[in-house]
Amino acid sequence: MGTTQLETVPEPKYWHLKTVLSEALDSEFAVGEILPNERELAARFGVARATLRQALEQLELEGRLQRRRGVGTTVAPPRVGVDVGPAQGGAQGWPGAPGDVWHTEYGEEAEPPAPVARLLGVGEGTAVHAVFRSRTSGGQPVATEVVYVPAGSVPELPEAPGEAAEGAEGAARGRAVLRELHRLDLDGQDRSVELGSARADDARRLDRLPGAPVLVVTTRYIAGGRTAAVGIATFRADTCRLTFADSGAVPALVG
The missing domain is CATH 3.40.1410.10 (Chorismate lyase-like)
Structure with missing residues (x-):
């Protein structure tokens, strides 16, 4: 994933980050693939981990991500x-x-x-x-x-x-x-x-x-x-x- 400048974006940082992450999921990750850990993602995008968690939670709510016990956060398959x-x-x-x-x-x-x-x-x-x-x-x-x-x-x-x-x-x-x-x-x-x-x-x-x-x-x-x-x-x-x-x-x- 690349980095992006979030400081000048008028919408909430987590919402813009969610959009960026969603695009990355489409282009860079396969279904079932494990995402990097929160520390790596937060550093890569230059955001606080709390902001990152908000974006990840929204993507999970939308069915794009899954949290799995003992595995981590993975890319979800299409909804059934x-x-x-x-x-x-x-x-x-x-x-x-x-x-x-x-x-x-x-x-x-x-x-x-x-x-x-x-x-x-x-x-x-x-x-x-x-x-x-x-x-x-x-x-x-x-x-x-x-x-x-x-x-x-x-x-x-x-x-x-x-x-x-x-x-x-x-x-x-x-x-x-x-x-x-x-x-x-x-x-x-x-x-x-x-x-x-x-x-x-x-x-x-x-x-x-x-x-x-x-x-x-x-x-x-x-x-x-x-x-x-x-x-x-x-x-x-x-x-x-x-x-x-x-x-x-x-x-x-x-x-």
Whole structure:
């Protein structure tokens, strides 16, 4: 990379530096290549490391860079187009229906976050069924999801064990919850999306650093005129480009 004079540029230094770095990524670096360390980059461009970090963070947010544990900052591949629009017709709109690209990891009983509890119409502190799912592309994790289902939506399902079982038993439990949902006639779905930061658990499951940019998609499943389930899906913002079919909006539940 060459140097550039930033002192006389009227826009913020980090923003101009981001533009210069972006051009360099296109012309000098290959996908997956590791960038020089912050000290070298800051010296080369004559900026403070804080300014450099702002530019790198913006490029990561835009999906041009990835921070990888034990590796460093690398050039990101093009974003994967992910269709998150609702499926059309009957039970196929429920999570876990045939053709669903999500993998069910396990199910347990858990207290949902307060905004989810309000959408479900259950009191705070009330345990509901929680089904943990994941989604991959090219063998890499791109999204994680929790589907919250109140007992009233799946009355035929027996209570879950007190502790989570993340093996075969837990996966079977999660699939059983979703199968019971399919007994209901789905009226429709509402979706919303919001930019957020990866929490520790989501970061671990997505192989990201805590605080990495993510896209949080909230889906409300409606049956019998009420909310039958709520799904909170967290997508890697650096690798995913979300596409939607026509749907309504619900409050995005990013803390």
